Amino acid sequence: MSIDVVALLLALPSTLILWLLADRDPKRLRVRRLRDRAPLSTRQRKIFSVLLFSPGLPLLALGYWSAFLIWFGLVFMLGWCVALILSVLPR
Amino acid sequence: MINASTRITKSLLAIHGWSAVFLGLLLYAVILTGTLAVFEHELGVWANPPVQASDRPLPEGIGARLKILADSVDPAYLDEVGVFPAADGRLMAFFHTHIDAEPGREAFEDGTLILLEPSTLDEVDRVTGPADEVFRHFGNNALSNFLLDLHIRLLLPGQWGLWATGLLGFAMLVAAVSGFVIHKHLLKDIFTLRRRRADVLAARDAHVIAGSWSLPFAFVLAFTGAFFSFGGAIGLPMLAAIAFGGDVETALEVLQPEVGEDASPAALADLDGILASAAARTGGEPQNVFINHWGRADALVTVRMSAEEGGLLPGAVLYKGASGEFFKTLPNLGNEPSFGGDLAGLMSPLHFGNFAGTPSKVVWFALGFASAYVALTGMVLWTRRRESEPGWERLARATAWLGYGLPASLAAVAAGYFLMIDGIAGLGNTLLFLFLGGLFLTALLSFSASSTDVANRLLLRLTGAIMLVLPLLRWQVADGPGWLTALSSGLGWVVVMDISMILGALACLAYHRRQDAPVWVSDASVDDDLTVAERVADAA
Numbered sequence: 001m002s003i004d005v006v007a008l009l010l011a012l013p014s015t016l017i018l019w020l021l022a023d024r025d026p027k028r029l030r031v032r033r034l035r036d037r038a039p040l041s042t043r044q045r046k047i048f049s050v051l052l053f054s055p056g057l058p059l060l061a062l063g064y065w066s067a068f069l070i071w072f073g074l075v076f077m078l079g080w081c082v083a084l085i086l087s088v089l090p091r
Numbered sequence: 092m093i094n095a096s097t098r099i100t101k102s103l104l105a106i107h108g109w110s111a112v113f114l115g116l117l118l119y120a121v122i123l124t125g126t127l128a129v130f131e132h133e134l135g136v137w138a139n140p141p142v143q144a145s146d147r148p149l150p151e152g153i154g155a156r157l158k159i160l161a162d163s164v165d166p167a168y169l170d171e172v173g174v175f176p177a178a179d180g181r182l183m184a185f186f187h188t189h190i191d192a193e194p195g196r197e198a199f200e201d202g203t204l205i206l207l208e209p210s211t212l213d214e215v216d217r218v219t220g221p222a223d224e225v226f227r228h229f230g231n232n233a234l235s236n237f238l239l240d241l242h243i244r245l246l247l248p249g250q251w252g253l254w255a256t257g258l259l260g261f262a263m264l265v266a267a268v269s270g271f272v273i274h275k276h277l278l279k280d281i282f283t284l285r286r287r288r289a290d291v292l293a294a295r296d297a298h299v300i301a302g303s304w305s306l307p308f309a310f311v312l313a314f315t316g317a318f319f320s321f322g323g324a325i326g327l328p329m330l331a332a333i334a335f336g337g338d339v340e341t342a343l344e345v346l347q348p349e350v351g352e353d354a355s356p357a358a359l360a361d362l363d364g365i366l367a368s369a370a371a372r373t374g375g376e377p378q379n380v381f382i383n384h385w386g387r388a389d390a391l392v393t394v395r396m397s398a399e400e401g402g403l404l405p406g407a408v409l410y411k412g413a414s415g416e417f418f419k420t421l422p423n424l425g426n427e428p429s430f431g432g433d434l435a436g437l438m439s440p441l442h443f444g445n446f447a448g449t450p451s452k453v454v455w456f457a458l459g460f461a462s463a464y465v466a467l468t469g470m471v472l473w474t475r476r477r478e479s480e481p482g483w484e485r486l487a488r489a490t491a492w493l494g495y496g497l498p499a500s501l502a503a504v505a506a507g508y509f510l511m512i513d514g515i516a517g518l519g520n521t522l523l524f525l526f527l528g529g530l531f532l533t534a535l536l537s538f539s540a541s542s543t544d545v546a547n548r549l550l551l552r553l554t555g556a557i558m559l560v561l562p563l564l565r566w567q568v569a570d571g572p573g574w575l576t577a578l579s580s581g582l583g584w585v586v587v588m589d590i591s592m593i594l595g596a597l598a599c600l601a602y603h604r605r606q607d608a609p610v611w612v613s614d615a616s617v618d619d620d621l622t623v624a625e626r627v628a629d630a631a
Contacts, residue, residue: 002400003400003401004400004447004448004450004451005450007450008450021282022282025281025282025283027279027280027282027283028282028283031283031285062401063401063402064401065401065402065403066398066400066401066402066403066440066446066447066451067401067447069403069441069446069447069451069454070447070450070451070454073308073451073454073455073457073458074454076304076305076307076308076458077304077454077457077458077461079281079304080300080301080304080305080461082282083281083282083283083284083300083304084284084300086282086284087284087285087286088286
């Protein structure tokens, strides 16, 4: 399997964490008046933020720079997509 | 501090705003065309595909074929030979020599350009003359070249275009840094996108969210873009002026490694063997090859390689042409490896996003799209907030015109290409006139519409309608391959691009903004105080 395909696969766990961070984001919940779910605490958000970028570390450690950049760029684009999707989903 | 009257202050403010928006519009044009240019080769294949795709940029047997071609050209043109794939996948072999500058005339390259089918290496056509003329002779890459010229030089002549795009690169850097500084709650707001709220909040959120998520790459794309523009426009001429009395040609020659001058005749070694050796040595794929002093004992073969798997830096290796013996690995800059050279080598993959084939191109396209979206929405926000002030309504209309009229004009250029192209014959300035005509027509539509929103919808639908017919024009009018033929010839990108055009067209045609009356609220209430902003939004 190409290392660049591995980079695409590593974006999957990052997407899940992004979704969780966005879904329980305190400001988003407050602005959308979503009071039925609890926001993440600051500590939880810090932990998830570290976990969000952890899939890229093995790529960096092994020197797969192209795969790392693909994964890194994807995380940012998926973050944008998650924010857009959650903004149009019904409450 | 200058004490200006209110009238003068207002005039200066208008000039300040107009000039900023003008720069912003040019920046948007550069970003949008750069985003499309990520798929320059795929667009080239789609627009004018070869009969059969090749599985590698330099197909097997190219060395033997070049030796036959070398016998058919003027021996003077064996001074330097470059072989590289064009945007459409066909191969170009340029046998040429360098003509020195004379009083009243700049130095130039003169030679024979031969176009080859990549799968069979059959000669498609050839033309002889100065480099700038022979490369314009063929029309097969005209669409990709037009897009690149618009991105790199904004269609301006000579160094003016590079200066302009270089400055715009710095303007983008300034916009990214200032946006980062003024947005105090970047991380806090990164998932907050208010919809069905006051129009200004939704628009501001959409701009900020896209800007926040694309910020790191906006830095990278702006910096590398400015580097490329100013490297050619300022860096090299400055180096030449300081060290070589202004002679750029000599500066470039000195930066090239030499094996020692020896003009005695010597046959060129097995070029296919050299390419295979370069691939084995570097772990990359040969992308193009240059042979200096073909047929001489001091012949030098430069093979430019793709990066090895997982790597970023493309490599280049040198072989002695007469013996086929490995000479040295060519650093990215100068004659010896250096950190600066590696940094310079990183600029290309980081700017073009072509370091890992389709996956990296898709990601870079998305990042470019986000940056174009941020540039456009930023200007729309800026102008529409001031639409009620004198002069700003026209500026808002102009922003909407270029924002939506530029994609429509680019789509019109593609449609014109399919209507005009005849095989590989050149198109001269046809695409430029089509583009300018498209901008003029969209300006008429935009400024004559009853409102900016009506103009936007009209232009978006026009873009969608043109994009929808592009696959049909490609297939029926330009005699391009159908989907089955394309797939059986290894030209899968033709099908992918057709489908992308149709999906893009449908998105443009289906898009409609909610027709709620827009509610504008003051800056003070939307910038910082969330509670007030929410209250205002709720009231709306």
